[in-house]
Amino acid sequence: ETGVTQSPTHLIKTRGQQVTLRCSSQSGHNTVSWYQQALGQGPQFIFQYYREEENGRGNFPPRFSGLQFPNYSSELNVNALELDDSALYLCASSLSAGTDTQYFGPGTRLTVL
């Protein structure tokens, strides 16, 4: 059984560009959550997808958007990148929405120059 995987590992972009980050959930999990972790801080909830529908969103602007596919993998898209978007982006999958434990991937380190 494979765990949560994310790609790419590292990414460098410039201000104004767009980026897509990818996440494959753990086998049997239908829920994916995305978090942003700025340097020296705790992760901040961006949004969650449950069976291809958005199921909760944190305090992030609309230029942060996502998708979940029928195989429950997910993408995080960020448009019009800003310097403050530089962070570790973490994906977590869980068996279902609710109180199920979230299992995290290794993250994607995004640097915006």
Added chain:
Amino acid sequence: AQSVTQLDSQVPVFEEAPVELRCNYSSSVSVYLFWYVQYPNQGLQLLLKYLSGSTLVKGINGFEAEFNKSQTSFHLRKPSVHISDTAEYFCAVTTSGSRLTFGEGTQLTVNP
């Protein structure tokens, strides 16, 4: 809305000493509580969780935590730490399960 406060940003200890990492939460409804560990340049690994039942929860790597509803705390403890326990530790809370709210983290440094 819920919030989490980790009372110590850094905790240095000597190897084989006991350690306690403190976590307080705020919520108007029932909560579910988690401790995660993050090693350098890695994602988060679940140490333990409290969903219901016994207030003393045992996790991996010899860690345990106690849920105290009256004091709204969920402190993490280990009786004897190893060098390999050096990492960042995050306390997290959820009420609905759709989002985890994390504290700012506690850097545990175990010195020889």
